[in-house]
Amino acid sequence: MTTGARGANVSWQAVFGHQEAYEEQADGIEAAAEAADDDGFLVVEGACGTGKTMLALTAGIDRVRDPDSKYERVLVLTSVKQQLRQFEADLRTINENLPDDWRPVSGLTMVGKADVCPYSRENVAGIDDQTVYDRCEGLRERTRNLVGDVAGGTPAGRRTSSGDGGVTSTSALVREAGAAQTGLLDSGSDGGPTYLETAGEPTPYLPETGEYDGTEFCPFYATFLDDLPEDGDPIEAVPFDVTELGLVDTEELVRLAAGYGTCPHSAMGAVLPHVEVVVGNYYHAFDPTTVGSFTGALVDDSTFVVCDEAHMLEPRVRELVSDGVGDATLRDAENELTRVVQPLTFDDDGKGVEDADLVRGELEDADVTLRELEEARDFLRDLREELDRRVTAHLDRTTPDWRADLTRLDDDEIPLRDPETPEVDEITEWAEEAGYDEGTWIRAESVGAVVARILNEVEEEDRRRASLPVGRTLANWARQDHETYFREITLDRTWDETARPDSWRRAYNAHLALHNCVPGDAIAERLGEFGGGVLMSATLAPLDVFREVTGLNALESSGRPVVERTYGLSFPAENRASFAVDAPKFTYENRGPPGEDNETRRAYVDAVEDVAQSPGNVLVGMPSYAEAEWMAGALESRLDKPVLLDEASDDGATERLKADFFGGDEKVLVTSLRGTLTEGVDYRGDRLSAAVVCGVPIINTSSPRTRALKTAYDRKFGDGFEAALTVPAVRKARQAIGRVIRGADEVGIRAFVDARYARESWNGVREYFPPGEREEFQPVSPDMLGFGVERFWSSVE
Numbered sequence: 001m002t003t004g005a006r007g008a009n010v011s012w013q014a015v016f017g018h019q020e021a022y023e024e025q026a027d028g029i030e031a032a033a034e035a036a037d038d039d040g041f042l043v044v045e046g047a048c049g050t051g052k053t054m055l056a057l058t059a060g061i062d063r064v065r066d067p068d069s070k071y072e073r074v075l076v077l078t079s080v081k082q083q084l085r086q087f088e089a090d091l092r093t094i095n096e097n098l099p100d101d102w103r104p105v106s107g108l109t110m111v112g113k114a115d116v117c118p119y120s121r122e123n124v125a126g127i128d129d130q131t132v133y134d135r136c137e138g139l140r141e142r143t144r145n146l147v148g149d150v151a152g153g154t155p156a157g158r159r160t161s162s163g164d165g166g167v168t169s170t171s172a173l174v175r176e177a178g179a180a181q182t183g184l185l186d187s188g189s190d191g192g193p194t195y196l197e198t199a200g201e202p203t204p205y206l207p208e209t210g211e212y213d214g215t216e217f218c219p220f221y222a223t224f225l226d227d228l229p230e231d232g233d234p235i236e237a238v239p240f241d242v243t244e245l246g247l248v249d250t251e252e253l254v255r256l257a258a259g260y261g262t263c264p265h266s267a268m269g270a271v272l273p274h275v276e277v278v279v280g281n282y283y284h285a286f287d288p289t290t291v292g293s294f295t296g297a298l299v300d301d302s303t304f305v306v307c308d309e310a311h312m313l314e315p316r317v318r319e320l321v322s323d324g325v326g327d328a329t330l331r332d333a334e335n336e337l338t339r340v341v342q343p344l345t346f347d348d349d350g351k352g353v354e355d356a357d358l359v360r361g362e363l364e365d366a367d368v369t370l371r372e373l374e375e376a377r378d379f380l381r382d383l384r385e386e387l388d389r390r391v392t393a394h395l396d397r398t399t400p401d402w403r404a405d406l407t408r409l410d411d412d413e414i415p416l417r418d419p420e421t422p423e424v425d426e427i428t429e430w431a432e433e434a435g436y437d438e439g440t441w442i443r444a445e446s447v448g449a450v451v452a453r454i455l456n457e458v459e460e461e462d463r464r465r466a467s468l469p470v471g472r473t474l475a476n477w478a479r480q481d482h483e484t485y486f487r488e489i490t491l492d493r494t495w496d497e498t499a500r501p502d503s504w505r506r507a508y509n510a511h512l513a514l515h516n517c518v519p520g521d522a523i524a525e526r527l528g529e530f531g532g533g534v535l536m537s538a539t540l541a542p543l544d545v546f547r548e549v550t551g552l553n554a555l556e557s558s559g560r561p562v563v564e565r566t567y568g569l570s571f572p573a574e575n576r577a578s579f580a581v582d583a584p585k586f587t588y589e590n591r592g593p594p595g596e597d598n599e600t601r602r603a604y605v606d607a608v609e610d611v612a613q614s615p616g617n618v619l620v621g622m623p624s625y626a627e628a629e630w631m632a633g634a635l636e637s638r639l640d641k642p643v644l645l646d647e648a649s650d651d652g653a654t655e656r657l658k659a660d661f662f663g664g665d666e667k668v669l670v671t672s673l674r675g676t677l678t679e680g681v682d683y684r685g686d687r688l689s690a691a692v693v694c695g696v697p698i699i700n701t702s703s704p705r706t707r708a709l710k711t712a713y714d715r716k717f718g719d720g721f722e723a724a725l726t727v728p729a730v731r732k733a734r735q736a737i738g739r740v741i742r743g744a745d746e747v748g749i750r751a752f753v754d755a756r757y758a759r760e761s762w763n764g765v766r767e768y769f770p771p772g773e774r775e776e777f778q779p780v781s782p783d784m785l786g787f788g789v790e791r792f793w794s795s796v797e
Contacts (some may be wrong), residue, residue: 010063013345014102017054024567025051025058031563032059035665036071036304036532041552041559043310043543044264044536045770047569051367053083053090053308056534060304061105064276065213071304071531075278076237078308079316080680084109084369087279093495097248104246108271110280110295111250116264118198124207131462136265138462139209139218146217146698147225161360165683199251206288222264228746236271239263242271250519263361273297277408282316286526299526305533309680311540311731315518315644324490324513325473329504333448333467337377340451344370355458360477362457366450379436380470386430390414390489391510406507414489417482419707422715425487427512428477441478444471452597477514483715485514486708492737517712524551528560539731540736541566543771549713549723568772571744577792579751580766581607581785582758586623586695594630603782605634607753608692610786612639612792614749616666616689621736623697631694632670646671662687673697679735686719686740690749691740696756696765699730730768747796749789 012029013021021029024046032042034060046052060074076087088109095104113136114120114129127135196207203220208250209477211218220654226235236244242248248256248271257264272278272295284295291299307313343356363369394414395402402409416425448471455465478486491508499506516522540546543564547553554564569576583603584590590600608631610616618641622628625648632645644667646657654676661669666689671677674697697707706725713720733752740748756764758779766774779786 002480002575009386010638012058013106014099015065015089016058017097019299021054021058022051024565024570025055028052028055028565028567029059029062032534033565035561036060036063037069037355038561039301039532040563041527041532042534042536042557042563043540043547044180044534044565044567045538045540046536046565046567047538047542049744050538050569050736052536053086053539054093056086056306056308056536057090059534060306061276065105065303065469070302072302073273073298073789074277074304075285075298075304075530076277076306076308077282077285078279079282080309080557082680083308084279084281087277087283088329088605091247091277091279103243105277105452106243106245106275107247107279108242108268108275109251110248110268110272110278110284110310111247113265115250116254116257116304116673118196118203118254118258118264119209120208121198122196122207123210124196134464135462136218136463138456138460139216140221140740141146141456142215143217143221143225144214146215147222166700185766192647198258199254200508201255203258213769218263220258220261221266223261223268223481230301234266235274238267238270242275245485247277248275261409269294282313283320286317286522287320292734299529301529301531303530303533305530306528307533307535309537310550311534311546311728312733313523313535314519315728317523318516321519322514322516323473323476324511325470326492326512326641327384327510329466329470330380330387330460330512332381332781333378333451333470333555334384336451336455336465337373337380338624340454341370341377358457358772359454362450362454366453371448372443373392375440375450376444376471379431379444381432382436383427383431386427386434386748387489387510387512388505390529391491391504391508393503394489395593401478402504403502406501406504407506409491409507410671411492411493411703412491414491415704415708416487416489419486419704420711421543422481422483422588424482427437427487439669441474447471459542473512473514477512479483480514480516483714484516484518484521486517486705488513488515490706515708517709518716520549520551520716522551522553524554528558529554530548533535539734541773542768543722543728545727548717566770569741571746573776575745575747575748576741576794577788578776578778579749579780579785579788580758580784581753582755583753583782585755585763586753594626601634604694605631605638606754607751607782607785608635608694609638610691610789611690611749611751612668613789614617614690614746616675617661617687617737618666618668619677619683619688619691619736620668620670621672621691621697621733622694623695625672625675626669627695628672635668635670638649641665642667644669646677648672648675658707673732673736675700678732678739681739682742683739685746688740688748692751692753693757694734694753696726696729696754697732698725701725726765727768730765734769749792750777751785 012033030042030045032055035042044052044055056390057074059286060071063069063071064074078084078087091105091107098104114132117127117132119125119127120132194206195202196205197203207217210217215740223236228234229236239262253268254264257267278298283290284289284307285299293359339387340359343359346356346585360617391414399409416427417423448467451467452465490511490513493507493510494509496506497664517787543566552562584600586604592598608620612635619630622631629645629647634641634644642665644657644661646654646669658677658681661667669677674695701707701710709724710720713724717723737750737752740750755761757766757777760766769777
């Protein structure tokens with residue numbers, strides 16, 4: 001798709017949103033465009049100030065607007081909401097500065113149903129952000145049953161107007177909905193109806209779902225179906241021309257769609273293939289379910305992909321291509337199977353059951369037998385009993401008196417094989433001995449799908465069916481290998497008052513977890529489906545490790561070029577002081593447990609105190625939340641500034657903590673380097689004057705999952721500890737330090753405290769810094785840190 005008036009000989013400067021590009025930006029844009037023309041990828045490590053978002057957008061849009069290019073769209077993926085907003089802002093800047101005869105670059109931000117559903121946004125009709133997904137699926141199903149699937153051409157369950165007074169088309173249904181709502185609901189103060197408003201726009205409907213002949217439906221979705229052509233592109237059902245509007249963000253999408261009376265989420269799906277820039281997150285490209293159901297049209301070689309915050313690509317995709325199912329979900333799936341089996345068994349016993357014929361018809365259409373349903377139900381029952389036996393035995397062995405006080409139990413793992421030996425897991429072996437072969441696991445997927453479909457037909461309650469994800473997970477359990485994947489039982493703290501007081505189920509939800517230890521193959525496979533693009537972050541070093549673990553080397557071996565660029569911090573060097581403090585290594589062997597008073601811990605409190613004397617806010621990053629709690633307590637008696645502690649909490653508590661930190665007098669905020677406040681948070685301006693990183697935040701190496709991860713990386717890359725543990729930890733530390741200097745006029749101090757940052761040693765990490773950073777963070781002894789801090793602030797004041 002080519003939009004806009006330009007020829008192939010017009011350079012990228014026409015797209016670039018500012019008068020002049022930085023030298024690094026210009027180099028990166030040209031490198032990205034050249035790589036994309038060769039079906040390749042540019043990997044960019046660029047410090048804050050490089051202008052990476054504008055670089056990537058300019059290169060991608062330049063390719064899309066070139067009539068000789070294969071590219072039709074740019075797909076931006078980011079794991080951080082702040083960065084999503086930055087891409088939106090930069091796209092607006094591009095559109096504001098395009099040549100006068102150019103059409104604006106069309107763009108769309110992808111969000112979830114809760115963000116766009118008019119009922120959910122306004123918390124009406126019993127729909128909110130917790131219930132919207134279940135309610136939406138039920139309402140859509142009933143709406144389709146009332147009006148027929150126009151897009152499919154064959155009405156399913158459509159009523160006729162000859163004889164029963166029903167509807168014959170979506171138009172009639174929508175008219176009926178409007179009339180029914182107007183007559184049923186209270187009038188506004190002026191005597192007219194009170195219409196639902198959202199995104200500052202009134203909708204054509206009242207704040208209730210529609211109802212026809214006793215059946216609840218969604219009038220927004222009915223309108224979308226009404227406008228949907230029988231044969232043609234769903235874009236024809238969208239009531240606005242996305243190619244003329246520039247960026248359509250969430251509020252604009254809802255305003256335009258809901259104001260017209262159509263479903264914003266359906267409109268978003270219809271628009272996706274037609275816009276030039278789509279902004280979303282990693283789910284939209286790497287989650288198999290999301291791609292299969294919503295974004296599949298974007299995953300092809302006409303898409304220029306941008307992976308922002310690419311240092312998170314590997315851990316994010318690992319989560320998305322791993323799998324698991326909880327004990328409570330297994331229970332719900334077992335109950336669903338029973339509800340489908342019972343009508344048939346009762347009918348066979350001569351007891352007439354209303355739904356028996358419907359169930360038989362669905363089973364025949366799906367080629368699923370009653371015997372398969374019964375076997376799947378028995379399998380789930382026996383699987384839960386085996387899960388119960390294993391969890392109980394584990395707790396009896398590790399915490400013999402666990403029943404006396406369930407609140408003492410912590411999250412835990414029960415490995416199902418030796419983490420360092422790739423072999424068949426114990427649950428699979430148990431199933432085989434119990435008479436459930438691989439076919440039982442595989443068939444669970446088709447059985448789960450038909451059970452969900454039947455229950456959606458016969459039960460009116462809107463809810464997500466457990467049998468569908470359970471069947472998919474059980475099938476994956478049998479399909480995946482035992483070298484790449486690690487299987488275990490995870491015990492996640494919860495609290496269920498309905499469970500027996502002496503049952504672990506009161507304190508835990510146990511999960512059968514299927515971890516993909518090495519996601520590089522999945523990353524490479526998906527990236528290979530795109531035409532080319534850019535992967536970028538401020539913290540990718542060392543690039544050879546990044547390329548290996550993300551599958552880029554494998555892509556290059558298949559003929560897809562991979563080009564590298566590294567751009568350092570370009571802001572004035574005199575505005576920052578950078579210290580690598582040669583304190584004793586902050587390892588458990590040296591420091592002991594939190595609260596212990598020893599030389600190592602005193603050295604770290606002294607170092608943080610020295611930096612915390614800086615004027616302004618100071619951020620302190622510790623390897624864990626437990627260590628953060630210890631440090632905050634140690635600082636309170638030493639500092640005049642208030643000390644805030646970030647604890648593992650929900651988003652609301654984190655936002656309140658940020659507001660407290662940014663507002664009022666200067667403070668010290670202590671957090672975990674594995675939390676959410678050390679990357680992706682905007683500390684621009686006077687929000688932060690110094691950051692201190694204590695220790696190297698390597699995750700718990702004794703965990704079975706971590707041991708399995710390291711072993712898988714050992715087999716794949718040779719040095720699993722480096723690739724799987726050390727390098728990601730150093731990136732976390734560098735992200736935290738990078739919060740300080742965010743603009744050319746900002747000043748501040750950056751300090752790594754740990755000998756591993758300061759000196760070369762067997763477990764040192766200096767080698768994982770880019771050369772420029774290694775040069776800046778010169779070693780300093782702990783006794784000279786305070787002098788260095790004081791001298792820096794004297795020089796800038």
